[in-house]
Amino acid sequence: MTFRSIRKLKPTTPPAVADDARAAKNFGLSEARFVRLAEELREGNPLLFETIFIAQVDFCKNTLQKTDGYTPEEAHEASMDALLYLRKLIINNKITYGNLRHLYIRIARQRYARKRGKHLRTVDMTPETHDRPEDVPFEATEYEQLKAALSRLGEGCQRLLKSYYFLNNSCAAIAELTGNKAAAIRKQKSRCVTRLRAYFVQLSN
Numbered sequence: 001m002t003f004r005s006i007r008k009l010k011p012t013t014p015p016a017v018a019d020d021a022r023a024a025k026n027f028g029l030s031e032a033r034f035v036r037l038a039e040e041l042r043e044g045n046p047l048l049f050e051t052i053f054i055a056q057v058d059f060c061k062n063t064l065q066k067t068d069g070y071t072p073e074e075a076h077e078a079s080m081d082a083l084l085y086l087r088k089l090i091i092n093n094k095i096t097y098g099n100l101r102h103l104y105i106r107i108a109r110q111r112y113a114r115k116r117g118k119h120l121r122t123v124d125m126t127p128e129t130h131d132r133p134e135d136v137p138f139e140a141t142e143y144e145q146l147k148a149a150l151s152r153l154g155e156g157c158q159r160l161l162k163s164y165y166f167l168n169n170s171c172a173a174i175a176e177l178t179g180n181k182a183a184a185i186r187k188q189k190s191r192c193v194t195r196l197r198a199y200f201v202q203l204s205n
Contacts, residue, residue, distance in 0.1 A: 020190050024101075027052050030099040038090050043071065049087050056104060057083060063105055069171025081115070082108035113165075116193075149199035157192035164189060 023030055029052065030035070035133045037048035060079040064070040070078065095103065150158060161189055163169045171189065175182040 014117055025099045026097060027100055029097075029100075032099075034097045038042075041087070042091050042093070044140055048090070053083055053087065056101070059101070060104055060108055064108060066172070067170045068109065069182060069189070070112075071186070078108040078112035081111055085111060143199055145203040148203055151193060152199045153195060156188075157195065159190055160185070160194065161192055 021142060026034060034048075037045075037052065041048045043069070057079045059074075060082065061072070061075040062072075064075040064078055065072065083106055085097075085107055086100075150161070162176065163174050164171070169177075171185040172182045174180075175185045178185070
């Protein structure tokens with residue numbers, strides 16, 4: 001090999017390192033193992049769900065609490081609900097190997113927001129997942145009612161809810177920007193959401 005040919009060589013990521021990086025995004029599973037365990041799950045073997053996914057619940061809970069300001073109870077509820085939904089998606093062969101950890105967190109955020117009647121977040125699926133859980137879109141009248149309900153809130157609540165739900169800022173991030181404590185922001189957000197929900201219900205009747 002000549003010096004010139006050596007210069008033309010481009011550095012590459014060792015296969016083992018690349019595989020480890022992908023596995024880290026997919027609950028420690030290689031693609032081959034995920035495909036095999038997913039097939040076994042469809043056949044009734046709960047190994048994938050019981051030994052792999054359940055181990056990720058704490059990770060999801062911690063993420064939701066630290067980055068989104070969920071209470072421990074909210075984080076647990078959202079994480080378990082998303083876990084069961086992810087299992088359903090795999091059984092129905094609706095997702096593929098890609099970034100399961102990211103998908104799990106995003107599903108938890110969306111489904112919990114919907115369950116609480118907020119309907120303001122959307123799951124941002126990466127191209128790798130090839131899955132978009134069914135959306136439950138607002139009717140045009142509901143959008144108008146929500147807009148009207150939001151306009152009835154004070155400016156403080158409007159800014160807080162827009163920052164949290166539309167800009168995806170966590171309570172901790174909002175607290176840092178406003179010079180408040182995260183706990184105070186969470187309480188304020190809860191009060192604002194309660195008022196917004198009440199106004200929305202009034203306008204819906």
